[in-house]
Amino acid sequence: MDIKGLVEVKGLWKKFGGNEVLRGVDLRIMDGEIFVVIGRSGVGKSVLLKNLIGLMRPDRGEIYYKGREISRASQREWKKIRKEFAVVFQHSALFDSMNVEDNVEFGLKRMTRFSENEMRRRARECLSMVGLEGIENMKVSQLSGGMKKRVAIARAIALSPKVIFYDEPTTGLDPIMSSIITELIKRMNREVPSTSLIITHDLKFTFQAASTVAMLHHGRIIEVGKPEEMMRSENPIVKRFIEGTPE
Amino acid sequence: MISGFVEELGAIFVLVWKAIAAFFKGEGEWEGIVKQMVSIGVESVPVVTLTTAFSGMVLALNSYIGFSRLGAIQYTGSVVGISLVKELIPVLTGIVIAGRVGAAMAAEIGTMKVSEQIDALYTLNADPISYLVLPRIIAAVFMVPVLTLYGDGIGLIGAYFVSVVLMGVNPSSFTTFLFMYMEPWDIITGLIKALSFGAIIAAIGCYKGISAKEGAEGVGKATTSSVVNSSITILIIDFIWGKILPWTLRG
Ligand SMILES: Nc1ncnc2c1ncn2[C@@H]1O[C@H](COP(=O)(O)OP(=O)(O)OP(=O)(O)O)[C@@H](O)[C@H]1O
Ligand SMILES: [Mg+2]
Numbered sequence: 001m002d003i004k005g006l007v008e009v010k011g012l013w014k015k016f017g018g019n020e021v022l023r024g025v026d027l028r029i030m031d032g033e034i035f036v037v038i039g040r041s042g043v044g045k046s047v048l049l050k051n052l053i054g055l056m057r058p059d060r061g062e063i064y065y066k067g068r069e070i071s072r073a074s075q076r077e078w079k080k081i082r083k084e085f086a087v088v089f090q091h092s093a094l095f096d097s098m099n100v101e102d103n104v105e106f107g108l109k110r111m112t113r114f115s116e117n118e119m120r121r122r123a124r125e126c127l128s129m130v131g132l133e134g135i136e137n138m139k140v141s142q143l144s145g146g147m148k149k150r151v152a153i154a155r156a157i158a159l160s161p162k163v164i165f166y167d168e169p170t171t172g173l174d175p176i177m178s179s180i181i182t183e184l185i186k187r188m189n190r191e192v193p194s195t196s197l198i199i200t201h202d203l204k205f206t207f208q209a210a211s212t213v214a215m216l217h218h219g220r221i222i223e224v225g226k227p228e229e230m231m232r233s234e235n236p237i238v239k240r241f242i243e244g245t246p247e
Numbered sequence: 248m249i250s251g252f253v254e255e256l257g258a259i260f261v262l263v264w265k266a267i268a269a270f271f272k273g274e275g276e277w278e279g280i281v282k283q284m285v286s287i288g289v290e291s292v293p294v295v296t297l298t299t300a301f302s303g304m305v306l307a308l309n310s311y312i313g314f315s316r317l318g319a320i321q322y323t324g325s326v327v328g329i330s331l332v333k334e335l336i337p338v339l340t341g342i343v344i345a346g347r348v349g350a351a352m353a354a355e356i357g358t359m360k361v362s363e364q365i366d367a368l369y370t371l372n373a374d375p376i377s378y379l380v381l382p383r384i385i386a387a388v389f390m391v392p393v394l395t396l397y398g399d400g401i402g403l404i405g406a407y408f409v410s411v412v413l414m415g416v417n418p419s420s421f422t423t424f425l426f427m428y429m430e431p432w433d434i435i436t437g438l439i440k441a442l443s444f445g446a447i448i449a450a451i452g453c454y455k456g457i458s459a460k461e462g463a464e465g466v467g468k469a470t471t472s473s474v475v476n477s478s479i480t481i482l483i484i485d486f487i488w489g490k491i492l493p494w495t496l497r498g
């Protein structure tokens with residue numbers, strides 16, 4: 001078996017009771033790319049993501065990271081893997097008991113030996129990378145949705161991760177904030193530098209940011225390709241999804 | 248319904264077990280514990296003061312009426328003291344804290360659950376058990392007995408006030424009989440109970456929060472059921488303690 005991708009998924013199955021959500025998902029994500037998984041609501045995109053980041057265990061199949069199988073790794077091994085993985089959650093998932101700076105420093109505190117000063121400097125650096133300055137002491141509840149998303153990205157990049165996972169990064173944002181986040185994700189991919197795996201149903205985002213697109217449907221990946229290839233796809237399901245025509 | 252209850256009880260034990268394991272593996276994260284102690288302890292003082300003062304007063308009033316019919320009002324202090332420190336104050340303090348603190352734990356952790364903050368903790372290598380559950384259990388196990396001891400004092404002052412000041416029981420006979428019949432062991436019994444109530448409140452509050460279902464409704468349900476469940480459990484455990492404590496620890 002040859003594993004060429006930085007992250008590679010082979011025959012992933014996941015069911016809940018009788019609900020087979022993932023039925024043999026295969027993915028190959030190459031180093032440095034922006035890989036976008038699209039699919040309709042409820043198709044299992046978040047479940048796929050949770051399997052990839054170790055929040056759920058697959059029933060069957062393998063997940064490789066740097067050539068190593070990780071889905072059955074021990075808690076201790078996951079602690080190491082997580083230093084190289086970062087996640088930006090759909091609703092940002094900032095800790096609302098802390099201010100902005102403590103949120104960004106949270107991972108640094110437990111995964112580095114940085115001094116207080118080094119942490120503060122790094123937090124400020126990350127916040128300025130996402131275009132936020134001078135908000136270190138603000139409470140999470142005082143932030144708008146777009147600001148929360150950017151703070152979540154700042155928190156994610158603080159540890160210079162190898163892979164950044166995003167769950168619906170543009171959902172619920174206004175069109176302008178959406179574009180800002182799209183550009184930010186592309187910039188983070190270059191500047192951190194990292195590989196990005198994004199799940200979304202936002203096509204505008206997908207065609208602006210993706211280097212590779214995969215479509216998840218009925219528990220399987222039914223088509224993979226460059227954005228222009230997806231646009232020209234002959235697959236009726238992909239076509240319908242892109243055109244937005246109901247059944 | 249019964250199987251659901253047993254399942255839930257099992258899940259709560261698993262949670263507590265994991266917390267104990269984390270404690271002995273030295274994985275506890277204590278940065279939040281002072282805040283927890285303050286929120287459980289200091290912030291509960293007003294409500295505990297009111298509850299225990301009035302229960303002391305009411306109990307004294309009724310005992311006085313009873314004893315006056317027997318023509319033995321000087322005994323008021325003895326019965327009131329034992330009932331307060333062994334039963335009433337620990338149970339009432341427990342139930343009041345369940346309403347204040349257990350509910351807050353369920354709501355806070357439940358909100359974290361449905362807004363993916365618990366997932367975020369995992370991905371940032373913070374185990375929610377060591378980071379959220381363990382400090383809450385420890386803080387509650389420590390603070391509920393402290394509040395109970397404080398409540399004992401307030402309850403007795405309330406009882407003294409009603410008996411002596413309002414009803415005219417002789418002050419020295421009130422205190423003499425109070426201390427003649429109330430033993431340190433009665434107070435300790437109450438504190439042991441309080442300690443277990445603290446564990447129950449925090450374990451149920453955290454469990455309900457962690458298992459909260461999507462949406463604001465899920466958090467609401469988690470909050471309400473944490474209060475109902477821990478209040479009932481406190482009453483049941485209090486009864487069980489009443490049966491066990493006399494013969495296990497006293498011989
Ligand atoms: N923990 C769980 N237990 C049981 N079923 C679950 C669980 N998580 C997800 N599911 C089910 O898996 C299916 C896919 O859910 P998922 O959240 O992955 O969809 P999605 O593609 O992310 O949708 P959306 O675009 O709306 O976020 C749904 O039918 C959901 O009910
Ligand atoms: Mg989703």
